[in-house]
Amino acid sequence: MPIGSPTVGEAELAAVAEVFRSGWLAGSGPTCRRFEERFARAVGVRHALATSSCGTALHLGLRVLGVARADEVIVADYTFLATAHAVVHAGATPVFVDVRGDTGTVDPDAVAAAVTSRTVGIIAVDVAGQPADYDELAAVARRHGLWLFEDAACAAGATYRGRPAGSLADLAAFSFHGRKGITAGEGGALVSDREELIERARRLHSYGIVPAIERESATGLPVPGCEEAGYNYRLSDVQAAIMTAQLDRLPGLLASRRAVAERYREGFADLPGVTPAVELPDREHAWQAYHLTVACGEERDRIATRLRERGIGCGFGTYACHLQPVYGSDRHLPVSARLLATRLAIPMHANLTGAEVDRVIGEVRSAVAGSP
Template sequence: MSTPSAPVDVIALGQPTFGEPELRAIEEVFRSGWLAGQGPTGKRFEEAFARSTGTRHVLPVNNCTAALHLATSALGLRPGDEVVVADYTFPATGHSVVYGGGRPVFADVRPDTWTVDPQAVEAAVSERTVGIIAVDTLGQPADYAELEAIAAKRGLWLVEDAACSSGATYQGRPAGSFGDAACFSFHGRKGITAGEGGALTTDREEIATQARKTHNFGIESALSRAGTTGLPVPQFDEIGYNYKLSDIAAAIMLAQLERQPELLKARQVVAESYQRLLGDFDLVTLPHTAPDRTHSWQTYALTLDPSVDRGRVATELRSRGIQCNFGTYASHLQPVYGATAPCPVSADLFRRHLAIPMHANLTEAQVERVAAAVREVVPAAR
């Protein structure tokens, strides 16, 4: 393989889409004087995101990990409890269980959609199991019909880790509307983003009430106290956290939410172009979207043939100005958890996945350049 000697334009692995709508939204917040969290702009975002996800309650937070922590806590996770967790995911999912003193028990994933295998979930349930956390892997929702049935039969709660899937659907319903609660990320690589941020969605009022209290140190918000007479002094009767989303970030998210349909469409076009350009290339397997769901395409991951040296491919692509990375983590292999049960499908994906550029700003010429480079580099890395 030859490395180009002349500088080339870098094609980003992920990239947010920002512009005048976001700048105007930020300016409005600055003019309002309320920049901190839980303000009027945050309230407007709650209402808009509730409409988008088809849920009754939305709590904006500073990241998805905070949302997961709040959800598991509100659902009653206690030290010593076990939670079955989809294995192929960023470790924040497992971490959220550990934060509450629980033990994540990792369940293997499907080889086609990379979402948690319902049969593996059922096999992992023990007498200590209290809940399940499914993951919408890289933007594709999990099998919620089967998972909700397992949770109901076993008397378990179910949380949807929707970090990557805002705008995706399962059987006609939007991501974020499944289980007892769902948790979103608005990190810079997500389909809609404020750079950082997240949200918890739920239809259960008691979960929303408890999470809203504990995300703000365990007291009511200043905005909710603003209309009262006198000088109400809140009391701290339980430990809470500082997980609020600023109104600046909420304003950005309002603008991003309005643009979401066009951003989703642009990512879908990129995915279709990769399918056209790489669909007949036998050294890679392309992502599969199940027929009863839609994909938000937060990440586009190729599964390389076992004969291919992924590290060599990555090095060569990067030398050509094409950013890439691994897919996500096989959580059970991370030493922090001390897990012993194997998840062979997840482990195999962890070894062979290669994420290539995917975002709404990619041009057709850039996608063609990426695909051509993959076709050239991969065979030479065997």
């Protein structure tokens, strides 16, 4: 039983066939533009740019925000490495800060304490699909004149105090990786209400020149100029077609994941030494992943070994970035380190049947009890 599984089928195949018939398979074409318009509306912003991954969306966002080599960027520590890698690729220094013990999202007080004269912005992460504390983070950003960037990789369809994930900061980045709530296998998006940021990102994501689709209707033979070196960070129109079909599925996928999460909450509520995932009352979790918290790391590892022996996929949650040698961090962040050691990700996707969910619950409970 895999830890994650995409929900794809005939609708996605039909969308891809339409792109094949169109003759435009490359990136940043007409299908991409239609998807960008729909995705922007879905996440409550004016502008969206489809990208090759969430990592490239994060990097583009930092470029258009003007991040430079002497800068520090405050980064939520409990996150996949792409969040901090983007800061490194932009030439700046990631300053990791600790997180809440219940949700794993960044602690606003820790953010405020980490601001220095070199700090230019904050990257918050919607861990496993639950938005961070954006009102409090925005207040810190305003007080110090910083920008706020939402890493919404896992959070398509989530909400915070009635506002969609993606609309909660100056910029937001999404992932369409195969384990995400909506997926094209790979891909991402950068979104914002600030048109000037997205338009500059659009040039940078296509080698620094005006995308080909914008030259299609021109008279004569325009030769685009290039004022800054960009990248090939485009999403193909094939992937954009898949994503358009996935957007149609989003409400149903969220409902299915929510039902699984509720069944897990009930099934683990009375299990000693194991804490079910928390959904805060003022936000709606997208449930990209489901993390149990086990009393200690050795017990977590024992349960994981048992589950894998029984054919049930599981994982460690996500990274405590400050512990990774690549960053050379000297920070001491006990909450994030504890979550790395004690979180256990169990199967969470929209294809799970009731019987499969019950089997996961039963196997976890047996493992905790030490039953054969």
